Amino acid sequence: VNWSQQAMLNYEFNDNSHIRFFYFARSAQPSTSQLLPVPDNSNPLNVSFGNPHLKPYFNHNIRANFGYTNKKSFTSIHANIRGGIVQDAITNAQWYDKAGAQYSIPVNGPGTGNVNARVMVNTPFGKSNFSIFSMTNVNYSQSTSYIGTADFKSEDYYVVEDASFKYEEFH
Numbered sequence: 001v002n003w004s005q006q007a008m009l010n011y012e013f014n015d016n017s018h019i020r021f022f023y024f025a026r027s028a029q030p031s032t033s034q035l036l037p038v039p040d041n042s043n044p045l046n047v048s049f050g051n052p053h054l055k056p057y058f059n060h061n062i063r064a065n066f067g068y069t070n071k072k073s074f075t076s077i078h079a080n081i082r083g084g085i086v087q088d089a090i091t092n093a094q095w096y097d098k099a100g101a102q103y104s105i106p107v108n109g110p111g112t113g114n115v116n117a118r119v120m121v122n123t124p125f126g127k128s129n130f131s132i133f134s135m136t137n138v139n140y141s142q143s144t145s146y147i148g149t150a151d152f153k154s155e156d157y158y159v160v161e162d163a164s165f166k167y168e169e170f171h
Helices: none
Strands: 006-014 017-028 046-048 057-070 075-087 090-096 102-108 112-124 131-142
Touching: none
Parallel strands: 046 102
Antiparallel strands: 006 017, 017 057, 057 075, 075 112, 090 102, 112 131
């Protein structure tokens, strides 16, 4: 059983300024192809497996923004921040055997995340019809991938004769 929640808060300080918060969550199941324990060896140099041990992943997203406008001077300031975290993110583990064939399998990795912040200021330039506009934007993102090393022995997990994969030992 998975559930997703949502929340919103909107507060108007006065006619010129406000602040808003939003929280959204979403749960998603792995796809059928990610779950099926059947190797796709249609290309013997790039073999992929499904993983019946995958768990659903869960997205948390938050957004907040602030706005201020001075209606007399036509000056405005807006700021917002967004971020997200994915629990049990699905990523591919990849490795190569001694012959150069690539193997991959989807696995649940540690959480991934991102943050974006933006500030915008717009103000008139003196008593002219011109204005000065400035925007600053900052981004941060984190994710995980798994790449096997030369000492990873794919033959310990993948049995070529019957095209099977030893999931329990791999995990």
